[in-house]
Amino acid sequence: MSKHPIDPPALLSDISGFSGDLSRVLTPEDRDTLAHLLKRGIGENSLRAARSDLAYLEAWSLACEGGQLEWPPARETVLSFIAHHLWDPDEKAINPNHGMPDHVREFMTRGGYLRSTGPHAPSTVERRLSTWRSICKWRGLDHPFTHPEVAKTLRAAIRSSSIPRNRKSRKAVDVDLINELLDHLDASCTTYLMQNAEDEAIRLRAFRDRALLAVMFASGGRRRSEISNLMSGQVYDLEPIPTEDPAWPDGIPSMGLRLGRTKTTDDRDDESVFLSGRAAVALQEWQTAASILSGPVFLRIGRWGKIYETSISPHSVNQVLKNRLHEIGLDPRDFSAHGVRAGYITSALKAGIPAPEIMEQTLHKSLDTLLGYFKDEQQRQGRAARLL
Structure with missing residues (x-):
């Protein structure tokens, strides 16, 4: 086994070399091309997590062995990593040598890699091991x-x-x-008199946030990055849906979203989801208010109403939800954008919509994954939990 130093910020250029034998026949241009394809195939969020995981693994190896990670790692090294991160707090109170050694913990804490005094969450350990394994495979x-x-x-x-x-x-x-959030934002879209630039900024944000929340929910509980990265070219108008409902005399407005590559699909799938009714109207009215014809759909808005050409960030998508929940009197700490996906699935199943139809909108490939969003809420409210 050889020790091979890795610069975490240069992860792509490192892994694009693949194995030693292959790297001898690849030109620099080939490696750049492969790095680009890896970046597109992995996705920005996953790439960011991989860089963070790799930096942590390198720091841990330096703390334990005084050197860089070995490639491939020895079995004992991986077992030590598990022992150092999934230890038992009760046993630690009895046996100080249990779990992560003190000198390793102190090194990791000083470097800012370790912020908790207790064991790691299993999901964090699994993710870091998965990153470690993936780089070995690459x-x-x-x-x-x-x-x-x-x-x-x-x-x-x-x-x-x-x-x-x-x-x-x-x-x-x-x-x-x-619906409560959209009702609240309906009022903000119509009540401001635009007496000054700040009023106009408030009104524009209301149009944008109403469309953002409606699209995120109605399109199957889309993820933050999918909303942030949504481009005008992915949105297309459809013929109104005929109906006898007097609320829609010209038919129910309908639009489609081509999502391309998502967490569960890739570009070859060319998957679309659809918006009909209130969500379609909210999106159309935001596009009109902001004169959006091309580029990102959900744009940054300055304090005085200036609309920038750049999209809001995934973090800002989450913050929009939290800010608007706060405005209607709810504690934003109880919610995150991921709760929109869970809420969509839960609401759809409670409404009696068949799971395959829901999966067409959420783009889930696994029924078990879909039902996992619903299981806890169903169990909590079910008769079995209320038997006493």
Whole structure:
């Protein structure tokens, strides 16, 4: 095994070399091309997480061994990583040598890599091991991560962990809550008299945020990055849906969104989801208010109403939701953008919509994954939980 230093910010250029034999026949241009394809195939969020994980792994190796990570790692190295991060707090109180050694913990804390005094969350450990394994695979190296001893140890450590798997959002943002938010924003879109630039900024943000929340929910509970990265070229108008509902005398407005590559699909799938009714109207009115003909759909807005040509960030998508929830008197700490996806699925299943139809909108490939969003809420409100 050889020790190979890695500069975490240069992760792409490093992994694009693949194995040693292959790198000898690749030109610099080939490696640049492969790095670009890897970046597109992995996605910005996943790439950012991989860089962070790799930086942590390198720091941990430096703390333990005084040197860089070995490629591929020894089986004992991976087992040590599990032992250092999924230890038992009760046993630690009795045996100071249990878990992460003090000198490793102190090194990681001083470097800003370790912020908790307790064991890590199982999901964090699994993600970092997955990144470690993936880089080994990209390099064409044999690795110990699928060895029975490693797999069995990891399963046992996760089962014994005292840290529950955290929800990304404590509460779901269901259809009733979304409608309440949209009603609140309807008023903001119409009541401001535009006496000054600040009033115009408030009105424009209301149009944007109303469309953003409506589209995020109605399109299947889209993820923050999918909303932030949505481009005008992905949005297309459809013929109104005929109806006898007097509220829609000209038919129900309908639009489509071509999503391309998402977390569960790639560009070849060319998947579309659809907006009909209130969400379609909200999006159309925002596009009109901001004169959006091309570029990003959900744009940054300055304090005095200046509309920038750049899209809002995924973090800002989450902040829009939290700010608007605060305005209607709810605690934003109970919610996150991930709760919109859970709320959409929960609301759709409660409304009696068949799971395959819901999956066409959420683009889930696995029924088990879809039902996982609904299981806890159904169990909490079910008759079995209220038997006493």
